[in-house]
Each structure stands twice: as C-alpha cells, then as structure tokens.
C-alpha cells in the first residue's frame with residue numbers, strides 16, 4: 001500500500017468515528033459500509049484532499065456529493081436488510097449508491113444529468129461494485145421497471161414527496177427525502193408504507209440539498225442558488 005492510500009484510510013476511519021459514531025449513528029452495517037467505500041474515488045482530483053471533510057463537495061454541473069454524515073443518517077433511517085432492493089434518486093457521483101451497495105443486495109440509482117451518469121458509472125466500475133445499476137432519467141417518477149423497492153432514498157430536495165415514488169415502495173418499505181417549500185432548505189422526512197394506501201410520516205432534522213428537478217418536483221432550478229456554493 002502506498003503512503004497516500006494509507007493516509008486516506010486513516011482519514012476515513014477518523015471520519016467515521018468523529019463525524020458519524022460520535023454523532024450517535026449506531027447501525028453496524030452502515031458504519032462498516034462508510035468504512036469500506038473510498039470517498040476520494042468519487043470526487044475530482046482537485047478535491048481529493050478534502051474527501052473526508054465534514055461537508056458536501058462540488059461535483060460537475062453545479063451539483064454536490066453529500067456530507068458523509070448525511071449519507072450515513074439517511075441510510076440508517078431506512079433500516080435496511082442484506083436481502084433488500086433499494087432505489088436512489090440523484091446518483092451524483094455514485095458515492096451514496098456505493099455505500100448502499102455494501103449493505104443491500106441490489107441498488108438502482110437514477111440521475112437526470114447525463115454527464116453525471118457517466119461520472120458515476122466510471123467511479124463505480126473502478127471499484128467493481130457490481131450490484132449497482134445507474135439509470136438516466138427523471139427520478140421524480142422513480143424507476144418503475146424494477147419496482148417495488150424495500151427502501152427509497154432521495155438525494156435532492158423537493159416541495160413534496162412524489163406520488164410515483166410512494167407507489168414504488170413495498171408495504172412496510174421506507175422512503176427518506178429532504179422536503180421543503182424552498183429550493184435549498186428542507187427537513188428530512190421518513191415515510192413508511194404501512195398499507196396499500198396508508199403511509200406514516202415523520203419529520204426529522206433540517207438539511208440543505210440541491211433541488212430535485214422533474215415532473216413531480218421543482219419545474220426548474222432557481223439559478224440564484226448556484227452562487228451559494
């Protein structure tokens with residue numbers, strides 16, 4: 001192992017203990033996955049040195065790779081099991097999909113920006129993570145071809161939970177999504193499908209995600225926010 005690789009492993013271990021365990025996350029499968037996936041493989045060369053910083057980082061097209069703690073929190077909120085099948089909306093760099101792939105049997109992830117679809121596929125193939133499929137499309141409509149899913153994670157903020165996503169959950173399945181009436185300020189919401197037409201909703205912590213743009217989401221991006229990052 002070369003020295004920089006060792007250094008990255010140490011930084012990753014510190015990231016998990018300081019940013020994730022010390023903030024109260026406990027699911028052993030989530031902690032193991034966060035320890036296993038090299039976040040530096042999902043950012044550009046110029047951001048590699050910041051890969052284990054406690055925040056989001058820019059990727060192409062004005063988008064971001066989420067803060068490690070927020071990825072771990074959202075994944076833990078899904079209460080996943082090894083045999084589960086999961087849908088992620090907002091592939092971005094592919095990092096969260098990679099984390100999910102270390103916990104469940106199958107991951108489908110949907111990204112609307114083609115350049116990021118290619119970026120994520122490249123990042124994932126470099127690591128041989130074979131149980132992840134990256135799809136190009138409007139994830140506000142879900143990915144009906146492979147539905148239903150045990151868990152759905154939405155990595156971009158919308159004004160409400162898209163009806164299409166609710167219908168693609170198994171009974172007993174959970175969805176986690178940032179929801180808010182502003183494009184860059186939301187609360188994490190967990191929805192559990194308890195019956196065919198009955199859902200339990202819990203409003204959790206405040207978060208700040210890039211907007212979900214699509215037919216069942218925001219119509220277009222509010223450009224003034226692009227200067228925010």
Ligand code: SAM
Nearest residue numbers: 065090092093095096111112139140212213214
């Ligand atoms: N999970 C990603 C990662 O680990 O790098 C970070 C996701 S980033 C915060 C949000 C992503 O959602 C962006 O890449 C954006 O292009 C994407 N997005 C926004 N609206 C979408 C939609 N309707 N369908 C699919 N992806 C969408």
